[in-house]
Amino acid sequence: MRDRPSPTTRGAQPTAVSLDIVVCAPHGRSLSVLLVRAAAGARELWMLPWAWSVPGDAPDDHAMRVASEALGAKPAWMTQVGAIGNSRRHPGTAALSIGYVAVTAVRAKAPPGNSQWFPIAGLPALAPRHAALVTSAQLALRERLDTAPVAFRLLPATFTLTDLQEVYELLLGRRVHKASFRRSLQAAWLVEPTDEWRSEGRGRPAQLFRYAPRKRRGGRRGVRFELLGG
Amino acid sequence: MRDRPSPTTRGAQPTAVSLDIVVCAPHGRSLSVLLVRAAAGARELWMLPWAWSVPGDAPDDHAMRVASEALGAKPAWMTQVGAIGNSRRHPGTAALSIGYVAVTAVRAKAPPGNSQWFPIAGLPALAPRHAALVTSAQLALRERLDTAPVAFRLLPATFTLTDLQEVYELLLGRRVHKASFRRSLQAAWLVEPTDEWRSEGRGRPAQLFRYAPRKRRGGRRGVRFELLGG
DNA sequence: TGACATTAGTTTCAACACGCGACTAATTGA
DNA sequence: TCAATTAGTCGCGTGTTGAAACTAATGTCA
Structure with a gap:
């Protein structure tokens, strides 16, 4: 053999x-x-x-x-x-x-x-x-993307939530709804606000955040079969 | 260099x-x-x-x-x-x-x-x-587990839903709820019932199923941050 | 034979998460 | 002062989830 x-x-x-x-x-x-x-x-x-x-x-x-x-x-x-x-x-x-x-x-x-x-x-x-x-x-x-801080490593130390959302859209290859994105982000305690704001020409200035994961939410959810089709 | x-x-x-x-x-x-x-x-x-x-x-x-x-x-x-x-x-x-x-x-x-x-x-x-x-x-x-038919490959061609659930619990290292498990399974169209039933000593006989994925449910869901903590 | 234990499978409900549109807020520029 | 632009929030309808209670079919044993 x-x-x-x-x-x-x-x-x-x-x-x-x-x-x-x-x-x-x-x-x-x-x-x-x-x-x-x-x-x-x-x-x-x-x-x-x-x-x-x-x-x-x-x-x-x-x-x-x-x-x-x-x-x-x-x-x-x-x-x-x-x-x-x-x-x-x-x-x-x-x-x-x-x-x-x-x-x-x-x-x-x-x-x-x-x-x-x-x-x-x-x-x-x-x-x-x-x-x-x-x-x-x-x-x-x-x-x-959802098991390692990939998105945060594609951004500088501080970033706006719009920056973060654009990275997610980049990696996922699809658009994400702004309100839903921020709601999920807040529930996960992954970022914290800084005192700084960034004004990018027109429009309301955006607050800068930093990656600061807080705690593990033991959010064990149900079994997900969706990706298994075909 | x-x-x-x-x-x-x-x-x-x-x-x-x-x-x-x-x-x-x-x-x-x-x-x-x-x-x-x-x-x-x-x-x-x-x-x-x-x-x-x-x-x-x-x-x-x-x-x-x-x-x-x-x-x-x-x-x-x-x-x-x-x-x-x-x-x-x-x-x-x-x-x-x-x-x-x-x-x-x-x-x-x-x-x-x-x-x-x-x-x-x-x-x-x-x-x-x-x-x-x-x-x-x-x-x-x-x-x-949720992107490849791993669990089904750990089972014979036909199996009971309790068998399948036990394999999931084995691989996940935690218990899952029977009703939720079956509901998700049904929604994903992954298995189909056979005509056979298996009686395992005491209790009501269980129907045998086979792995038969039907269609891709395009269930694009929201961003999931839960696993990123700590 | 009939109560009971045992296992399979379903129903129901409350809580929550999500998609989505509409809303408010703060700034620039005309 | 008003429109345009971008940031950020609110509320609602709907679908998903966990949990317990329920029905169903079988074997065991008095």
Whole structure:
């Protein structure tokens, strides 16, 4: 039996493993993804930031360093989105890739050297494995939106409730009703108001809030079958 | 820069990668996990079924074969739960492990050779990486309970609604209310009744149902912040 | 055989959450 | 001073939820 487990590395077939990161930031009403220029002669001009995995190195830490290097700053949040093998081509011909999604707040300055932001809906051609990762990353963000503070990491430390709502709409891909959104937010004790207000040209100034989760409301709700159809 | 992306495998440091699978089945009111006996001289007597990754091989397919071999049958459902590196010891000293969780219906016959079921709350000592994977696997099952037919894959083709409810309680780790559970189930059009009834000793016989999802109810609901506390 | 325990399945109701439109509030600019 | 614009709230109709009480069908045992 070729694959019988063994207590040693005997039988192991070393694999070239890459860590590939989808770094996201909001840009207006759309998400942007950070790409780096590929080496001359590559089949695509752009690719996700990635690096070869180092055997003795914790992949999550390493991936964070790769993202930080491409972004010029440490991302505010990051998580794995899955491993992909040779079914789709990788730009560096890695046999196996571990995908990550990272988010960062609204960007102030341009990214370093050969990095550049692209709107997620208008990406240049990517190697198939990278294209698949972008899709997985977007799904992962949407899925974790209500179990991890993803939306807050896409915003600066203080923000208006309209800012927050726009991030939710961005990630969910649909509009949300203002009153319902604020009612739910208040019930969850996730934000607290600051003393500051922001006036954005016309209209009433908006109060600034900060992310300050208070307590776990033991709101265990009923089983939800809705997403299971089909 | 050590990790600069490259369009070739130059610079790649080949890694010994393992595929490790947490195979789960319900047993009474608890989940059981399939373990295999480790080779003589290993630090732990038991381990999760695992195999070395093969570079040219799709990891998901390969993991399914590993699970099938340990179980003696093909699992009914399987998904990745994440990659872990050297921060925790692997029984085969793999530098990197890709974890999977698989589920199968109530087991009729014993598993082959050196495989054995253990209740998830009373597992023997496992290598730290395997122990962490079991925890991740349980979390992953709970998370996907409402987006994948996990619960139905833990049951035979026909089942009573009480069976189904007990699987949900098993995976959620809490009791659910009978009437609410059935109401939600009916609204989601996930099961259909058969003509058969099962009499289990005392009490009124229960009707048998089968998994037969009908339509997608486009039930887009409000934003849910409840799980974000703390 | 008939009361009772046991398990399956339904009904009912109060409380709450949600979608939604309409409302008030504070500011800029004409 | 008034319209336009954006922020934020209120109230109502409706649907969902948790909970308990109810009916239904079977086996057990005196």
